[in-house]
Amino acid sequence: xxxxxxxxxxxxxxxxxxxxxxxxxxxxxxxxxxxxxxxxxxxxxxxxxxxxxxxxxxxxxxxxxxxxxxxxxxxxxxxxxxxxxxxxxxxxxxxxxxxxxxxxxxxxxxxxxxxxxxxxxxxxxxxxxxxxxxxxxxxxxxxxxxxxxxxxxxxxxxxxxxxxxxxxxxxxxxxxxxxxxxxxxxxxxxxxxxxxxxxxxxxxxxxxxxxxxxxxxxxxxxxxxxxxxxxxxxxxxxxxxxxxxxxxxxxxxxxxxxxxxxxxxxxxxxxxxxxxxxxxxxxxxxxxxxxxxxxxxxxxxxxxxxxxxxxxxxxxxxxxxxxxxxxxxxxxxxxxxxxxxxxxxxxxxxxxxxxxxxx
DNA sequence: TCGATACTAAACACGT
DNA sequence: GACGTGTTTAGTATCG
Numbered sequence: 441x442x443x444x445x446x447x448x449x450x451x452x453x454x455x456x457x458x459x460x461x462x463x464x465x466x467x468x469x470x471x472x473x474x475x476x477x478x479x480x481x482x483x484x485x486x487x488x489x490x491x492x493x494x495x496x497x498x499x500x501x502x503x504x505x506x507x508x509x510x511x512x513x514x515x516x517x518x519x520x521x522x523x524x525x526x527x528x529x530x531x532x533x534x535x536x537x538x539x540x541x542x543x544x545x546x547x548x549x550x551x552x553x554x555x556x557x558x559x560x561x562x563x564x565x566x567x568x569x570x571x572x573x574x575x576x577x578x579x580x581x582x583x584x585x586x587x588x589x590x591x592x593x594x595x596x597x598x599x600x601x602x603x604x605x606x607x608x609x610x611x612x613x614x615x616x617x618x619x620x621x622x623x624x625x626x627x628x629x630x631x632x633x634x635x636x637x638x639x640x641x642x643x644x645x646x647x648x649x650x651x652x653x654x655x656x657x658x659x660x661x662x663x664x665x666x667x668x669x670x671x672x673x674x675x676x677x678x679x680x681x682x683x684x685x686x687x688x689x690x691x692x693x694x695x696x697x698x699x700x701x702x703x704x705x706x707x708x709x710x711x712x713x714x715x716x717x718x719x720x721x722x723x724x725x726x727x728x729x730x731x732x733x734x735x736x737x738x739x740x741x742x743x744x745x746x747x748x749x750x751x752x753x754x755x756x757x758x759x760x761x762x763x764x765x766x767x768x769x770x771x772x773x774x775x776x777x778x779x780x781x782x783x784x785x786x787x788x789x790x791x792x793x794x795x796x797x798x799x
Numbered sequence: 800t801c802g803a804t805a806c807t808a809a810a811c812a813c814g815t
Numbered sequence: 816g817a818c819g820t821g822t823t824t825a826g827t828a829t830c831g
Contacts, residue, residue, distance in 0.1 A: 576805060595820065615807060622807085625822050632821085643815060644820045 573606045575664055577616075577623040580606070581630060582657040585649050592633055592646040595621060629653035 573580070584601035585593050593601065599617055603609050609616055624630050624647055633646040649657065 578805085618808070619806060621819095621821060622823090623805090625820095643818085 572608050572612075576660065577619050578627055578629060578657060579661050579664060581620060581623055581627075581647070582649055582654075582661065585630075585647060592648040594646055595624065595644050598624075598647065627653075629657055 575583070580602050581598055583605075584598045585591060587601060588597065598620055602616075602620070624632075629650055630647050631650050633648055
């Protein structure tokens with residue numbers, strides 16, 4: 441079972457110099473359960489730029505680093521936010537922070553590893569030369585696009601992302617680029633977006649992930665990760681979870697996204713889709729409806745059958761809240777691990793460890 | 800064995 | 816014309 445954050449906030453501040461979220465209190469009553477109100481600041485996510493990812497790895501004794509997990513490390517990052525980091529819930533920095541890209545079990549997972557070192561962290565057991573990642577090109581493209589701020593990338597951007605994150609492709613024969621283009625064209629999971637001519641720079645179009653295919657892509661990613669990692673705790677990675685969260689949100693907009701722009705007729709067999717709505721917009725909509733539709737949503741939750749526990753995370757002023765299923769909202773200092781299964785307890789424990797809370 | 804899926808290579812068209 | 820991009824086809828490999 442995975443702990444699945446519907447809304448997970450990411451902070452661009454240096455996590456390693458944080459006061460570790462402590463103290464974290466409810467604005468009113470630390471132990472009081474609250475209901476998420478639309479009047480409260482709504483959760484949002486952050487796009488971490490590369491500088492944010494260059495923070496040094498925390499020491500093993502750092503509360504943000506060693507995560508309580510029997511199966512391995514499950515770094516879940518909680519840290520204060522700044523207004524500027526409330527940009528994007530869908531950022532896949534989880535891929536890096538949770539080391540999804542690195543399939544080998546990591547002795548100590550840096551919270552914010554540098555992109556280029558992610559795939560080949562200097563672990564003694566690894567060969568010096570990069571090995572081909574087990575991910576399919578579809579997965580690579582998916583991750584690349586999801587990791588982009590606007591959730592759309594030109595082909596060149598996809599190339600760059602892959603090269604930056606999988607050094608294997610730095611030295612690999614260039615045929616893989618053909619495979620990327622082949623996948624983009626052939627796969628229904630990806631849609632071409634017309635570039636605005638007025639701001640068109642460079643060749644080609646932008647590519648995005650079709651939300652209706654996002655669950656499938658995510659599932660493939662999960663399976664790949666499952667098959668290639670003997671450290672199941674890595675699957676607690678916020679990256680996957682966040683993608684799942686975004687998936688839930690985005691799926692609801694399938695119809696809208698499927699509506700082709702009448703001004704931009706389809707191209708060939710792979711028509712460009714209209715742009716994905718800003719995720720903040722989606723989040724806002726979702727959040728407003730959260731309270732009313734909590735139960736209903738859980739019923740139609742595409743992840744409901746997948747063993748996920750959905751939780752929401754948001755920040756109000758200096759306080760950070762974890763909203764558990766059923767709108768039971770707890771602040772991170774007083775939250776207790778409930779009767780969850782072992783893995784969920786691990787994840788929740790990791791969360792609390794990261795939050796610096798005690799339980 | 801068979802089908803599905805993915806990878807690779809190649810060719811071609813088109814735009815910059 | 817070179818190069819990048821996008822599409823299509825074909826062959827091969829892997830896996831369940």
